[in-house]
Amino acid sequence: MARISPAPQRFERRVPDIGYGVLDELVGYALRRAQIAIYEDFEAALGPMDITSQRFSAMVVIAANPAIAQGTLGRVLGVARSGVVQVVNGLQARGWVTREAHGTDARAWLLKLTAEGRTILVKARRRVHAHDARVSQRLSTTERDQLIALLDRLGSKP
Amino acid sequence: MARISPAPQRFERRVPDIGYGVLDELVGYALRRAQIAIYEDFEAALGPMDITSQRFSAMVVIAANPAIAQGTLGRVLGVARSGVVQVVNGLQARGWVTREAHGTDARAWLLKLTAEGRTILVKARRRVHAHDARVSQRLSTTERDQLIALLDRLGSKP
DNA sequence: TATTGTTATACTCTATAACTATA
DNA sequence: TATAGTTATAGAGTATAACAATA
Incomplete structure (x- = not known):
């Protein structure tokens, strides 16, 4: 698997003193x-x-729900209709998605991934998994799952 | 304490089906x-x-570090120098911060809170605490602390 | 009338680069 | 030469509102 260099870290978590x-x-x-x-x-x-x-999450959702309508995609991503148009335009311009x-x-x-889109997504998914493992490398598998579970319970609506 | 209405929730965590x-x-x-x-x-x-x-985090940092320089504030907030100018301009225009x-x-x-800035910050801090309690209301105190600890350990730098 | 997508527009956030005035 | 702050400018990202076509 290709080695992806880690982020250059511009942001200091804690500035001394x-x-x-x-x-x-x-x-x-x-x-x-x-x-x-x-x-x-x-x-x-x-x-x-x-x-x-x-773009990644849009492609994942389209892949998981072939022939999804734009409006639905917007609801899933939490983006206004006009925003979805921009995202989909970008994906279509790259030849990854068709209307x-x-x-x-x-x-x-109805949105679908193209053959090229599927190929790219496979590659991207690999990189995203590597990325996710990298950013949670100081957590055990249990802690990682625990973190996701805790995050899923955040929100003001009981 | 004033009752703050919860967020109107535009974003659906999970869209059915x-x-x-x-x-x-x-x-x-x-x-x-x-x-x-x-x-x-x-x-x-x-x-x-x-x-x-x-604005809130900028004011908290200024309050906790009176006479902080703009550049340092930028490092703390993870914002470019030019961005700090905008933030501080906004705070100064509202009469909450002085240069x-x-x-x-x-x-x-050197940045300092004005008297009015300190008053506003006290009020804001109360609201933020209420907000933070609200969004983590489905977590126990232990879980909440655990969540913060886990989040603090995320990042690609080992 | 309501809905799907589109366009126009604007606003926020943020960054880069060039500039000034100091150091 | 380097640094602190400023300005100009531009690029994402996102939202609202008005619009066309269709339901």
Whole structure:
């Protein structure tokens, strides 16, 4: 498997001799710190493939739900309809996704991966797995699963 | 304490009958989902005070490190110098932060909270604590601390 | 009337690079 | 030469609103 160089780390988790006040006690800020670190590594690993995290998740969702409509994809990704157009345009311009006519609803497009899109996704998925293992390398498998489970329970809606 | 209404939730964590493929197994995506939910709630709670998460963290850091220089603040927040200027301009325009002359280095500014800034920060901190408790309400105290500890260990640098 | 996708537009966030004034 | 801050500018990303076609 290709060796992907780790992120160049522009962001210092803790600047020496600086007090972080209440930030150190907040889940939200711990999340932000982690997210910056993860995003940097993702970008370093997938950027050379011209894949952003949003493009990746869009392709994964399309692959897992062939012939998904744009509106649904937007709901899944949490992006407005107009934003989905941009994302899909980008994927289509790269030849990774096609818009096909919906059989019964002439307003809607159905999204599918092209053969090239599937090939790229396989490669990207490998890199993303390596990336995910890298950013959670200081966690045991149990801790990693625990972390995901805890994150899934965050949110203000009980 | 004022009752802050919870976030309006535009983002659905799971859309019914939709497969999420590999996304469900990734720390990075769990983080993203959680982050969207948390950000929405933060915005709903602090937005009325004209405080963004970045303004909040900047003020906390300035409060915890009076007479901090802009460059240092940028390193702490993980923002480029030019970005710090924008943030500080916004805080200064609201009368919450002042730029004072550095005694020995005429190039640098020292940042301090104004009296009004300190008052606002006290109020904001209360709301942020309520917000943080709200988004982690489905976690026990132990789980919450555990989550923060796990998040702090994420990152590609061993 | 409501919905799907599109366009136009704008706003936020952030970065790079060039600039100034110091050091 | 290097550094602190500023400005200009541009590029993502995202949202709202108006619109066309269709339901």
